[in-house]
Amino acid sequence: MNLDFSQIVPYIPFMIEGIWVTLGFVFVSILIGLILGIILALFKITKSKLLIGVADVYTSIFRGTPLILQLMIIYFAIPQLTGYDIGAFVSAIMAFGLNSAAYVSEIIRAGIMAVDRGQIEAAEALGVSYRPMMQNIILPQAVKNILPALMNEFITLTKESAIVSTIGYLDLMRRAQIVGADIYRNFEPLLFVGAIYWVMVFVLTKLGKAAERRLRQSD
Amino acid sequence: MIKAVNITKDFGANTVLKDISTTINHGEVVAIIGPSGSGKSTFLRCLNLLEEPTSGNIFINDKKITDKKIDKLAIRKNIGMVFQHFHLFPHMTVLENVAYAPQKVKKLSKTEAESIANKLLDKVGLTDKVAAYPNRLSGGQKQRVAIARALAMEPEIMLFDEPTSALDPEMVKEVLDVMKDLVDTGMTMVIVTHEMNFAKEVADKVLFLADGVLVEEGRPQEFFNHPKTERAQDFLAKVL
Numbered sequence: 001m002n003l004d005f006s007q008i009v010p011y012i013p014f015m016i017e018g019i020w021v022t023l024g025f026v027f028v029s030i031l032i033g034l035i036l037g038i039i040l041a042l043f044k045i046t047k048s049k050l051l052i053g054v055a056d057v058y059t060s061i062f063r064g065t066p067l068i069l070q071l072m073i074i075y076f077a078i079p080q081l082t083g084y085d086i087g088a089f090v091s092a093i094m095a096f097g098l099n100s101a102a103y104v105s106e107i108i109r110a111g112i113m114a115v116d117r118g119q120i121e122a123a124e125a126l127g128v129s130y131r132p133m134m135q136n137i138i139l140p141q142a143v144k145n146i147l148p149a150l151m152n153e154f155i156t157l158t159k160e161s162a163i164v165s166t167i168g169y170l171d172l173m174r175r176a177q178i179v180g181a182d183i184y185r186n187f188e189p190l191l192f193v194g195a196i197y198w199v200m201v202f203v204l205t206k207l208g209k210a211a212e213r214r215l216r217q218s219d
Numbered sequence: 220m221i222k223a224v225n226i227t228k229d230f231g232a233n234t235v236l237k238d239i240s241t242t243i244n245h246g247e248v249v250a251i252i253g254p255s256g257s258g259k260s261t262f263l264r265c266l267n268l269l270e271e272p273t274s275g276n277i278f279i280n281d282k283k284i285t286d287k288k289i290d291k292l293a294i295r296k297n298i299g300m301v302f303q304h305f306h307l308f309p310h311m312t313v314l315e316n317v318a319y320a321p322q323k324v325k326k327l328s329k330t331e332a333e334s335i336a337n338k339l340l341d342k343v344g345l346t347d348k349v350a351a352y353p354n355r356l357s358g359g360q361k362q363r364v365a366i367a368r369a370l371a372m373e374p375e376i377m378l379f380d381e382p383t384s385a386l387d388p389e390m391v392k393e394v395l396d397v398m399k400d401l402v403d404t405g406m407t408m409v410i411v412t413h414e415m416n417f418a419k420e421v422a423d424k425v426l427f428l429a430d431g432v433l434v435e436e437g438r439p440q441e442f443f444n445h446p447k448t449e450r451a452q453d454f455l456a457k458v459l
Contacts (some may be wrong), residue, residue, distance in 0.1 A: 053222055106387055116306070118302060118304055118306035119306060119308065121269055121306065122300075122302065122306035122307075122308070123301070124269065124291075124292075125267055125269065125298075125299075125300035125302075126295065126296075126319075126320035126324060126368070126369070126370075126372060127293070127295040127296035127320065127324045127372065128292075128319075128320060128323055128324055129290045129324075132323045135307055136319070136323070140310050141309065141310055144310075180274065217352075
């Protein structure tokens, strides 16, 4: 045992910078995943066979293949096909956003389906049309079912984001590897960024709990 | 006036309503009774198109509502419905529950809608609960809110789908009392119920359904005292 954390001290600002890089593209990915996921979920609850089919095929492909493969295809394979390079950031948000959308759409669909059918009937019996019914009655109740699972998805995405280190994107993980290679010591930088990942997830978890509590007002 | 003509409803291979025809006049109170699974609720739900009849037609004020091109929402604005399990909106307060549809459907202002809601909640005796959420209420209170919510749209017809079946016995009366008040206002009411005494007391007409067939139809005194069919005699012997 010869741990020596003093050696990573000069590299700390370099690794800390990775927090913002990771948070930045995770945030954009979550946003893409959320928006696309809501659209796909709405497809899935329509009566249109075409829309349901499109959403189901999408989900099946993105859930049925490894995320790292999707990332590699976007970053390495598509440029080979088109002749245009896709930058690491854009590749990352595309892979993570598109992948997350598949999971988010399932979470939202299940959350909407879990709302008591009687709620729809009550709204219909009052003459409320589809849009306000979804907006004011079904979705607010679905959010309560959805939120815990959605937070889970965000946490998974934050952790899995370390995969972008494989395409050379300078996120937290990649920085730890670079520092490790520089000082010939791996344990210290890996432990350091490990702690940072843990804190980020911890904060996310707390935020999720706070949001859940607010939504439980009517319970 | 509601006129049902040869209503049949299939769920897959299962026929739950067989060729039902009847007329419900303006201001009439009609009780639909019969054994479980006889199609009472399904028939009621056809009247506001929550179920679409497989064949047959329904006319409300001579308008054919079973027409494929009909605007269902417009029809439903005029028909209030009260469910067995209340179906209040759990994320809205009592006042918001009642004031919601007038705002969204009738486009009333929030102030107008809430003034209507407050009046109705006063009528059903729940003035002190306006700010409460539904899960803080007893079953009887929930059902009274649900009645107020339906009335807030100022419907011409009210449908009740076993409104007291999910209630504890001591709460049945408070809901029936509210319904009696409504009968006194001259509202057209169609009530699926297991409360025979209530049906006897307030109904102008009783429809007896069994196995999806309208077996007997008549004034409550006649029906309860001198049921004509064996099926009705059998049923009444068991429930009275």
